[in-house]
Amino acid sequence: MTLLGSLVIVAGLFFYLAGTVGMLRFPDVYSRLHAVTKADNIGLGLLCLGCALILRSWTLAALLAVIWLLAVTAATVGCHLIARNRLRQDQGVE
């Protein structure tokens, strides 16, 4: 179980790495947002799953799931608001 959890966490870290590289390398705000929110959400999910597997407790697993859901929701709304603001700025300039 610990080995499986560790593997899942390492996989999650890979997604974080990919998201960070995307944020640094992608050309504009929209694709950067895309990279960060998508990849990091999966990364956090895998991280929570790995921790739950290692800790072997249903209570903690449920709490981690709630944390993940809240973080995903917040990230989605934040992404939406930033993209929307940027879109308005772009339209205003044209």
Next chain:
Amino acid sequence: MNLFDALTALLLVLLAWRCLIVPDLFRSIVLFVVFGLLLALTWARLDAPDLALAEAAIGAGVLGVLLLGTWRALGSPRRGETPSSSLPAGLRVLSAAGSAVLAGALAYGLHLLPGTGDGAGTLALETLPLPATGQPVTAVLLDFRSYDTLLETAVLLMAVVGTWLARSPLLDALSSEDATAHTPVMPVLMRLFAPVLLVTGAYLVWAGAYTPGGAFQGGAVLAAAGVLLALGRRLGTAPDAGWLLRLLLVLGVLVFIGAGLLLMPAQNAFMAYPERWAGLIMHLVEYTLAVSIALSLLLLFTGRPGLRGISG
């Protein structure tokens, strides 16, 4: 000290340095928030979850919101125009040398301190044989350091009054062109997050007597729920505070002082509680303080004396 702790310490210094020297005000604020979160992580690593919670909720959360609001009220054309320091080079070198000497002296003094295992928390648990306050930090804050806590909340109250007098309301600076207005996502977020924040805040206050948490941490989370509602246009400002709002604002301090004064004839000292009632009194003070702190922090954000609900 392992690799992780060393990295955290290094990052903290790096972030603080960047936060101070970066020319763009907005970046500086973002760095400050990141610094606060990392500091919270550091406190958690040092086995001080109370401080970690307080730092994350107040240092990174509420302060970040206040700074961003102020930045916004300054007007976005000014971004990136922050003038660089105009101090002469000699003065800068002098202040740097002074700071370095102070830091060195502090480090030396800290190094000389004897590291005793019995901190204030152990002492509090030993001298307070109360089942209601099994949490040493809360016991220390409300019983040993009651003057500190009382004065802290009074200072917060003064800050709110000062804000009313001095600052133009931040929320009024948000125009209808704002990104948070008229988006279908905000109501969903509020419906989902506001109850969660309220429950979490109330839990932190309630749990303060048993586990890490307390009036300041819980109050900050409750205030965050209010900030969310204000940003989503469900909570508006009013030019005048009603009597209920004023009462709730000062309730914590009033109950704190009242409990201390009322028991003075019996105990012969200000804020000395009889052993049987100490747990109950501390709970009462803690809950009322949390309400007052939450409202104070929220009003610091909205910047107007009154609050009103907006339906729809």
